[in-house]
Amino acid sequence: xxxxxxxxxxxxxxxxxxxxxxxxxAALMPRPVLDVVTDHLRLEAAIGGYEAADRADAAxxxxxxxxxxxxxxxxxxIAVIENATRAWDMVFYALPFxxxxxxxxxxxxxxxxxxxxxxxxxxxxxRVEVIPNDETGAVSVDAxxxxxxxxxxxxxxxxxxxxxxxxxxxxxIGQIARAVGVPYLLDACQSVGQMxxxxxxxxxxxxxxxxxxxxxxxxxxxxxxxxxxxxxxLTPPLLDNHAATWTAADRFEIRPDARRFENWETYYAGxxxxxVALDYAMSWGxxxxxxxxxxxxxxxxxxxxxxxxxxxxDLGRERCGIVTFTVDDAPADSVVAMLARQAINVTSSSRAxxxxxxxxxxxxxxxxxxxHYYNDNLEIARFLDAVAGIADGAWRAKR
Numbered sequence: 575x576x577x578x579x580x581x582x583x584x585x586x587x588x589x590x591x592x593x594x595x596x597x598x599x600a601a602l603m604p605r606p607v608l609d610v611v612t613d614h615l616r617l618e619a620a621i622g623g624y625e626a627a628d629r630a631d632a633a634x635x636x637x638x639x640x641x642x643x644x645x646x647x648x649x650x651x652i653a654v655i656e657n658a659t660r661a662w663d664m665v666f667y668a669l670p671f672x673x674x675x676x677x678x679x680x681x682x683x684x685x686x687x688x689x690x691x692x693x694x695x696x697x698x699x700x701r702v703e704v705i706p707n708d709e710t711g712a713v714s715v716d717a718x719x720x721x722x723x724x725x726x727x728x729x730x731x732x733x734x735x736x737x738x739x740x741x742x743x744x745x746x747i748g749q750i751a752r753a754v755g756v757p758y759l760l761d762a763c764q765s766v767g768q769m770x771x772x773x774x775x776x777x778x779x780x781x782x783x784x785x786x787x788x789x790x791x792x793x794x795x796x797x798x799x800x801x802x803x804x805x806x807x808l809t810p811p812l813l814d815n816h817a818a819t820w821t822a823a824d825r826f827e828i829r830p831d832a833r834r835f836e837n838w839e840t841y842y843a844g845x846x847x848x849x850v851a852l853d854y855a856m857s858w859g860x861x862x863x864x865x866x867x868x869x870x871x872x873x874x875x876x877x878x879x880x881x882x883x884x885x886x887x888d889l890g891r892e893r894c895g896i897v898t899f900t901v902d903d904a905p906a907d908s909v910v911a912m913l914a915r916q917a918i919n920v921t922s923s924s925r926a927x928x929x930x931x932x933x934x935x936x937x938x939x940x941x942x943x944x945x946h947y948y949n950d951n952l953e954i955a956r957f958l959d960a961v962a963g964i965a966d967g968a969w970r971a972k973r
Contacts, residue, residue, distance in 0.1 A: 575862045582858075582948040593953045596919040598736070598764050598896050598944035600786040600793060606854055607847045611792050614843040627842050634842060637849030641797050644852055644860070645781065646772040650831035651805070653798040654845055658763040658784035659686045661798035664835040665759060665780045666690055666730070667811040673699030675727040680705055680713045680742060682735035682889075682931045687761060691730075700727070704930055711889025715746045726756050734764035737923035737931065737940055738898045739871060740890025741765070748777025757804070763787065766797075768867050768895050768946070770860040779804050785844070788895070788946065791851035792844040800832045814838050863947050867895040870945040870954065877958040883965040887940050898923065898940040901965050906939035912964050918957060920944075
């Protein structure tokens with residue numbers, strides 16, 4: 575199968591307004607998602623929020639089946655949470671740690687995750703250790719294997735880092751984690767929606783992701799997968815009367831499925847929209863999306879690498895739809911601003927977002943362009959012309 579790009583763009587109202595290469599930030603919603611979100615908000619305004627939720631119960635419940643189908647798991651292993659970071663937090667802070675325990679993570683780990691590791695380490699005496707990279711810049715599976723001992727209580731990595739296009743070897747890490755019985759937490763915030771993700775093939779025990787990025791869902795939505803064998807072993811750090819039931823004056827009972835990690839109050843319009851976004855992505859096919867995303871990203875990298883004064887900064891043997899680069903003598907934020915004035919959307923990634931990796935490479939910031947299947951070759955050509963103009967202007971200003 576191939577992507578019908580004309581149809582994909584016709585389904586995406588934002589394509590008429592901007593050249594959007596910020597899909598790893600928040601992708602443009604397709605019309606089916608936009609329509610169901612706005613329809614539900616109108617329904618809430620017309621008949622009331624509780625009443626609208628009752629009427630839309632089937633659409634609300636659909637998100638669990640859609641997520642389970644995409645990730646190859648059961649619906650009772652899925653929780654819908656307001657964002658990927660909070661989804662990740664709900665599992666991480668439920669895991670027990672003690673003095674001397676070791677948490678192993680990637681050099682490209684995201685800042686929010688590392689802050690949580692450091693907070694728990696400060697509280698408990700656990701240690702945070704970074705797995706070395708291999709020669710390509712990805713997590714070294716051999717180094718991970720050598721680091722394992724009985725004190726390792728968690729392997730937690732970011733599948734695709736925020737500051738580059740590399741894809742870490744999630745399934746190879748999962749094989750090691752399963753072999754030694756160490757829980758494995760995968761931050762798949764940048765990967766779900768642009769490539770096939772199968773939690774059984776990967777072997778992770780927990781996975782978090784967001785709706786707003788490559789899934790093209792609404793902001794304020796996220797997903798958490800918890801392997802069934804782990805659900806009742808973990809007590810979430812926060813409970814309410816959705817996650818648990820008050821059964822007696824001095825007792826409560828936590829629900830037996832992954833929804834124990836959810837809150838009672840939720841963004842119902844967004845939840846419905848996320849279900850539609852999942853189904854919409856599956857209708858194109860994740861293998862097909864992945865093939866096109868990589869094709870576009872490879873074209874973009876090659877074009878950027880050919881521009882004098884531009885350096886592509888992506889690592890890894892396997893790369894995805896995120897393309898990062900720097901322009902000599904032009905700060906990343908300035909490049910972002912100059913492109914924005916031409917209705918071109920990108921963003922920048924700073925040292926504070928992935929400090930382990932950026933410090934190791936002596937980078938302060940990179941420009942991040944991230945493509946999706948609805949982007950086209952004309953947009954790539956226009957983007958490359960714009961960056962070439964910025965690079966030339968920066969060179970002339972220096973002269």
